[in-house]
Amino acid sequence: MSFWWFLALLLGSVAIYRAHECDVFTDLDLHHAIIGTSLYVKLLLYTRANLICGQELSHHNLSAQPLFNVTKPTTFVIHGYRPSGSPPNWLHDITQKLLARGDMNVLLVDWNRGAANVNYLKVVAYTRDTADNLTAFITNMQENGAFLSSIHMIGISLGAHISGFVGAKFKGKIGRITALDPAGPLFTGKPPEDRLDPTDAQFVDVVHTDIDALGFRKPLGHIDFYPNGGADQPGCPKTIFSGSGYFKCDHQRSVYLYLGSITQTCIISAFPCSSYTEFLDGHCMDCDQFKPAGCPVFGYDSIEWKDTLVPLKQTNAFFTTNKQTPFCRTNYRVDIVTWNHDTRWGYISIKLHNGSEVAEATINHKASKFEKYSETRLLAQFDKDIQKVHKISIKFSTGNALQFKHKLRVLRIRLVHLERKDRPLCRYDVILEENREVTFRPIPCEESNF
Structure with missing residues (x-):
């Protein structure tokens, strides 16, 4: 009506x-x-x-x-x-x-x-x-x-x-x-x-x-x-x-x-x-x-x-929901393939940008495992929906401030919107230094990577 x-x-x-x-x-x-x-x-x-x-x-x-x-x-x-x-x-x-x-x-x-x-x-x-x-x-x-x-x-x-x-x-x-x-x-x-x-x-x-x-x-x-x-x-x-x-x-x-x-x-x-x-x-x-x-x-x-x-x-x-109305969140599947020699455990935070508009998701309910050449699949739940993503920011953390700072060497990261039929977003060869945010422009994924 x-x-x-x-x-x-x-x-x-x-x-x-x-x-x-x-x-x-x-x-x-x-x-x-x-x-x-x-x-x-x-x-x-x-x-x-x-x-x-x-x-x-x-x-x-x-x-x-x-x-x-x-x-x-x-x-x-x-x-x-x-x-x-x-x-x-x-x-x-x-x-x-x-x-x-x-x-x-x-x-x-x-x-x-x-x-x-x-x-x-x-x-x-x-x-x-x-x-x-x-x-x-x-x-x-x-x-x-x-x-x-x-x-x-x-x-x-x-x-x-x-x-x-x-x-x-x-x-x-x-x-x-x-x-x-x-x-x-x-x-x-x-x-x-x-x-x-x-x-x-x-x-x-x-x-x-x-x-x-x-x-x-x-x-x-x-x-x-x-x-x-x-x-x-x-x-x-x-x-x-x-x-x-x-x-x-x-x-x-x-x-x-x-x-x-x-x-x-x-x-x-x-x-x-x-x-x-x-x-x-x-x-x-x-x-x-x-x-x-x-x-x-x-x-x-x-x-x-x-x-x-x-x-x-x-x-x-x-x-999951936001703290107040509008309660709805936006869900992405995140697939990460790393090439570190040693297994890494840690947490991922992601931001999606469209000009001044930013959506955030923190995947921290437990530490995720990243193994060399193995795909780690995560659920990222953003506090709002960005209709067209121009930039992506990612931060890796082990959650342990007393240990040596690690790097997560990402061979490929892919984001798939779970509600819309958007083409997945990808990025290749990214080095994530612990607790330092890295921002980049995504590219459409190759057909073989869907």
Whole structure:
């Protein structure tokens, strides 16, 4: 949808906002969470006709709200645990970005009265009741002409398992469940009927960003994405002295990564692999099993790989991100052949230049081995995409400041862009003195070196 069309819809929604009273997400505070809240589920409808003015739906009389068209696709957005009682700060972003992508009903499932409770055990118990409430509502939708296959449930944390419970009630016939860092506490180790699992929808895609704390570690979907390995996310606080961000930043990163995928401003390719270590080692860069489509794209558009992923039963995919938006990075395969007499171990840093624009990648998760006349294959992940590379800078380091400075004698270095079909870039006969950056102009690789 064009920007101007969307702007016109937004201005029309503002007019509706002024003419009609809007229903809003329940806003509570820590006091409510301490004394505890009883469950109440409110459904707030957003459409292209009311982008910023939510309208509460009746659970029983769907015709009472003329903006709700059950024949259109419907996306449910289900939040998780709210110990502070406040509304999530991503609510308006996700509704507007979803509606910019498609003409649909977006239903915010507001179960803040229930989720706002310092007693996490009680909140977990409410997930079943919330699922029962949504199951009854979707059954009503069916009776009024809706198709289960046109329903997409996006569940955050506890909301992911609520989505799974609903999907199980409909025997996996719901079109899609997207789980954003599914909650781990009290769900880890549970059987499939007590948590989200791949049989809960026709397609289940999951992103894990906090597997070592609040999130669920093991795979739960047809495809499970593990950005940065699924644990510590770049840019998130590393110590408890950073305040509440230390506890929630990794967990919430799943939402912000997904928001970026909806707008398509930051397209992230994910690489199916057996482990994060194998991915970083550059052993999973070809995606041959997904030809001709290539590696799956993370996020909203991963549904395009459904027909390939579902028969595979379960796929784990990995990628790395920047510290902040835009999170997407650019991946190159780097092949290096050296002619040192002795084996060298070390780290490589690469910069790609186009005038004043520079992209950087540091391959330092472990020391790489460079043997005479043997090709060393590396995965370089740059912080941005340079459309046309004019110069390349490379630096070699052993990581040991106390030893004698070594040289890495490069017979050939080749860089291959993994997302685009660019001609590979090469350079021959380069001497890398340790900790000294060498800059050169690349040349197209010879045909025999592709």
